[in-house]
Amino acid sequence: MRQVMYSQFGDESVLQLTEQAVPSIEKDQLLIRVKAVSINPLDWKVYGGEMTLMSGSKFPKSVGIDFAGLVEQTGSAITQYTVGDPVMGLLDAFKGGALADYIVVKATDVAPKPANTSFEQAAALPVTGLSAIQIIDQLAAVKANQEVLINGATGGVGVFAVQIAKKRGARVTAVVSTKGVAAVTAWGADTVIDYTKQRLDQLNQRFDVVIDLSTKLPFAEAKRLMKPRAVFVSTLPSPVSLLSSFVNNLFSGKKHKILILKPTATGFSTLTKLAEDGLQIVLDKTYALANVQEAYREARRGKGIGKSVIVMD
The missing domain is CATH 3.40.50.720 (NAD(P)-binding Rossmann-like Domain)
Incomplete structure (x- = not known):
């Protein structure tokens, strides 16, 4: 599978598209086929080396916090999701890893995708x-x-x-x-x-x-x-x-x-209800995964309105 990784701190040029094995899951985990990932300012602060006290300095590292996708596989202890369910969620903000074809999460990391949103819109919601x-x-x-x-x-x-x-x-x-x-x-x-x-x-x-x-x-x-x-x-x-x-x-x-973001089930529930009640989700621009460096470079300039999203084409 494809995954964006970096092996040193720096600007967007350190972000590389690599081939990795599809991860396996444990009984309390889900395998998600990622459809879209949003870009957050914290991303470039982490890969730029500004947050090493929280992110650590061990390489290689991966990038991407919030995402939307489909449940590909469920662990034996998972009861609330089934294969094919559309979900949105987020990973550890300082570790990232969402920019990959497949990711492993716990059920508490995700919530059902609001029915009235696209995958791109849903990816822009969690963080x-x-x-x-x-x-x-x-x-x-x-x-x-x-x-x-x-x-x-x-x-x-x-x-x-x-x-x-x-x-x-x-x-x-x-x-x-x-x-x-x-x-x-x-x-x-x-x-x-x-x-x-x-x-x-x-x-x-x-x-x-x-x-x-x-x-x-x-x-x-x-x-x-x-x-x-x-x-x-x-x-x-x-x-x-x-x-x-x-x-x-x-x-x-x-x-x-x-703000120290602490995702909770209540927060996800409130967010889903707001989205279903018409909360406007504004996307500035969408990018293909192959253009990940350009996507982050443009997002970091801060000239857009709303969020930029990378689509896992």
């Missing part, structure tokens, strides 16, 4: 959809009538964060480039800030929740946008940021919380 749910419903605990600022609102998580925050009754201010203004307006944002025309540090408004999905708004700068007991959520955990947020939260009414 960013579950992240948005965890941010909006748990870390920020967004409530009706709260003022929520989402910086970087047209990325993979932003697409869902805007929509889910609106479903929770919040008033959403979305920060995007000129290209994204129409999109976030269509998703329901109440106010749109084009950062090419207006700087955040010139805003007079204060917010109950500030969510930075761009990784370009540090907590030190976000504090001036926050009400006295507001919550700031960022999405790139590191030992330094985790420690500083812990210390801050002991003494400050302005809380800094960091």
Whole structure:
């Protein structure tokens, strides 16, 4: 089978299409025939060597976190899935491995694919959809009538964060480039800030929740946008940021919380229901597996709206 692997840290040129044996499963596992895999910013941070404390430095490594596909084989202890079932799911964020024709997972790693989604759309759901749910419903605990600022609102998580925050009754201010203004307006944002025309540090408004999905708004700068007991959520955990947020939260009414994605059955259930109820899934571009280097190179430039997906043709 085909699998994307890399044997050293670096840019997209380290990603190589290799031939590997189809993996075997144990009694509590599933063999999935992968149909589509989405691209996530964490991917290039891992293969770029920025996350070695969490990913380790042992090679070879593989790439790809969330996927959609068909159940190819079930272990003897599996009762909830049968061969041919369409599923979506995700692998360990720091180990990856989804960019392969076949992958082995546990039943807890997958959920039924929403019936109204394509495999490409379903592959774009798990990481960013579950992240948005965890941010909006748990870390920020967004409530009706709260003022929520989402910086970087047209990325993979932003697409869902805007929509889910609106479903929770919040008033959403979305920060995007000129290209994204129409999109976030269509998703329901109440106010749109084009950062090419207006700087955040010139805003007079204060917010109950500030969510930075761009990784370009540090907590030190976000504090001036926050009400006295507001919550700031960022999405790139590191030992330094985790420690500083812990210390801050002991003494400050302005809380800094960091997303560490923890997939749960409840999260998958919420995500599936949202998708079946019409949650918009925005795909920026799809690529063939043979073009994996190009796919990651273009995604890392960050100019698209929504998620890019690699199709296992």
